[in-house]
Amino acid sequence: MKEETLITTENIIKSASLIAGKPVISGKTLAVNNPYNGHLVGTVEMAGLNDTQAAIDIALKGGRVLTRYERYSVLDKTRTMLLERKEEFAQLITAEAGLCITEARYEIGRAHDVLLFASMECLKDDGQVFSCDISPNGKQRKIFTLREPLKLAVAITPFNHPLNQVAHKIAPALAAGTPVILKPSEKTPLTAIRLVELLYQAGLPTYMLSVLLGDTKDVAEALVQDPRVDLVSFTGSVAVGKKIAQTAGYKKVILELGGNDPLIVLEDANLDLAVTLAAEGSFRNSGQRCTAVKRILVQESIAKEFTKRFVEKAKEYTCGDPANPETKVGTVIDEQSALYLESVVDKAVARGARVLLGGKRTGALLQPTVIVDVPRDAQMIVQESFGPLAPILTFKDIDDAISLSNSTAFGLSSGVVTNNMEHAIRFVKELKVGTVNINEVPGYRIENSPFGGIKDSGLGIKEGVIEAIKCFTTVKTFSMPW
Known part of the structure; x- marks a missing residue:
C-alpha cells in the first residue's frame, strides 16, 4: 500500500479493511473527510458479515506462536518505525480528526510510550509462587501461576485519539499473545489502519491482527455477540458501552466510557x-x-x-x-x-x-x-x-x-x-x-499506570498497559511437591 507523507486533495489515501493482512475487496467504500475544510482525505474498503466471520475464523485457527522475546521485538520495532514516520502519522491525524498538528505530534509520543511499555512487559515473568506449608493444614508443596493468552479479543476504539487509543488496546493484547480484531471509529480509520500495517511490517504474524470497518450489524454487533470472542474492549459513549454490556454474552467486557x-x-x-x-x-x-x-x-x-x-x-x-x-x-x-x-x-x-x-x-x-x-x-x-x-x-x-x-x-x-x-x-x-x-x-x-472510571464512566476495570495485559489473559495455577 502506497505510503504518503502529506495529505492533500490531490493525494487521496485508498485503504481497506484488512483480514489478517489481506485487503477486503467489497466495492463498498467509506469516505473520510477533513473536518476543517471538508476535503476528502481517503477512502476505506468496507467489510461485510462474511468478512467478519472470516477474520474470526483465521484468528482462531492461529499460526506460529511468538515467544516473549519475539513479541517484544515486534512491539519495539513498531515503536521505532513509528518515530521514523512521526510527521507522516501526525499529518494524517490532523487531516482526518481536525486536531491541531501540535496535538497530533504529541499523540505520536504517547503511542510510542504505549508500545515501549508493552514491549517491556513482554520480557517480564508475570507468574507467582505460593508456599503451601504456611498453615497447620498445609503441605510441603508450592503453587505456581502462569498467564495464558485469550483465544480472541475485539477492540473498539473512538475518534478522539486516532492513534493512542488504538495502541492502548492492540499493544497490551499482542504483548499477552492474544489475537485481536480491531474496529476503529469510522470517523478516523486511516490512522488505525496505518498502525496495523506498521505492526505487520514489524513481523507480527498476520493472524494475530485484523482491522474491520463496516455496517454496525455486520461488524461491531457481530463481533460483540459472537460467542467465540473471549473479550470485548470498548472505549466510547455510555449508551453504546451499556448496550455492549447487555448484548456481549458470556465474555469479558472492558468499558472505558465518558467523563465529566x-x-x-x-x-x-x-x-x-x-x-x-x-x-x-x-x-x-x-x-x-x-x-x-x-x-x-x-x-x-x-x-x-x-x-x-x-x-x-x-x-x-x-x-x-x-x-x-x-x-x-x-x-x-x-x-x-x-x-x-x-x-x-x-x-x-x-x-x-x-x-x-x-x-x-x-x-x-x-x-x-x-x-x-x-x-x-x-x-x-x-x-x-x-x-x-x-x-x-x-x-x-x-x-x-x-x-x-x-x-x-x-x-x-x-x-x-x-x-x-x-x-x-x-x-x-x-x-x-x-x-x-x-x-x-x-x-x-x-501509559502503564492503571486508568479507568466508576459509575457511568466504566466498570472499574483498569486500562493502562500493565492492567490491560492482565485482562487479555487468564491465570492458570499448578502445584508440585516441594
Whole structure:
C-alpha cells in the first residue's frame, strides 16, 4: 500500500479493511473527510458479515506462536518505525480528526510510550509462587501461576485519539499473545489502519491482527455477540458501552466510557498553576478527551480573581486551521458535534449563564469558550460536553465542592489544586472517581499506570498497559511437591 507523507486533495489515501493482512475487496467504500475544510482525505474498503466471520475464523485457527522475546521485538520495532514516520502519522491525524498538528505530534509520543511499555512487559515473568506449608493444614508443596493468552479479543476504539487509543488496546493484547480484531471509529480509520500495517511490517504474524470497518450489524454487533470472542474492549459513549454490556454474552467486557471531570480550585491554591491547568485541561485536544476538564469548580473567595486570570489565559488558545503550527485548538470531530456544543452553550445562556470569551462556531470549529453563572443542573454540567467548553462554577467550602463534584453520573477522573495536604487527602478519599490528581489536570497519567472510571464512566476495570495485559489473559495455577 502506497505510503504518503502529506495529505492533500490531490493525494487521496485508498485503504481497506484488512483480514489478517489481506485487503477486503467489497466495492463498498467509506469516505473520510477533513473536518476543517471538508476535503476528502481517503477512502476505506468496507467489510461485510462474511468478512467478519472470516477474520474470526483465521484468528482462531492461529499460526506460529511468538515467544516473549519475539513479541517484544515486534512491539519495539513498531515503536521505532513509528518515530521514523512521526510527521507522516501526525499529518494524517490532523487531516482526518481536525486536531491541531501540535496535538497530533504529541499523540505520536504517547503511542510510542504505549508500545515501549508493552514491549517491556513482554520480557517480564508475570507468574507467582505460593508456599503451601504456611498453615497447620498445609503441605510441603508450592503453587505456581502462569498467564495464558485469550483465544480472541475485539477492540473498539473512538475518534478522539486516532492513534493512542488504538495502541492502548492492540499493544497490551499482542504483548499477552492474544489475537485481536480491531474496529476503529469510522470517523478516523486511516490512522488505525496505518498502525496495523506498521505492526505487520514489524513481523507480527498476520493472524494475530485484523482491522474491520463496516455496517454496525455486520461488524461491531457481530463481533460483540459472537460467542467465540473471549473479550470485548470498548472505549466510547455510555449508551453504546451499556448496550455492549447487555448484548456481549458470556465474555469479558472492558468499558472505558465518558467523563465529566472537574478541576477543583481551593482558596489556598497557586492561582497561576490553577489557571494553567484549567486552560490545558479544557482546551487541549479541542476538549475531546474523556479526561478533559469539563467543569471548573472554584471556591467563592477567589472566583473573581481566578476568572479574570483564566479569561486572559484562554485568549492564548488560538482556534483555526489545524495544519497551522500556530494553531492551538483545531476542530471538533465534525460540524454536527460543533452544532451540539453550540446548542449546549445557548441553553445555558438562556438560563442566565454568561459567555465571557469565545462561543462562536464556524463549521466544525468552535472557539474555546469561557462561561460563568452556569446553573448546577444545566446540560453542560450534568452531561459530558465533548469540546472546548470551560464552565466555571463556584462552591462555598470543601463539603460543597465534594458534593458538587460527585453530583453527576460520571466518575472518571478529577484534579484538585491546593497547597493543603489535609484537604488533598480528603479529596482523594471522598471523590467518587477512578483518579484524583493533586495539582495536576484530571487526565494526567503515564501509559502503564492503571486508568479507568466508576459509575457511568466504566466498570472499574483498569486500562493502562500493565492492567490491560492482565485482562487479555487468564491465570492458570499448578502445584508440585516441594
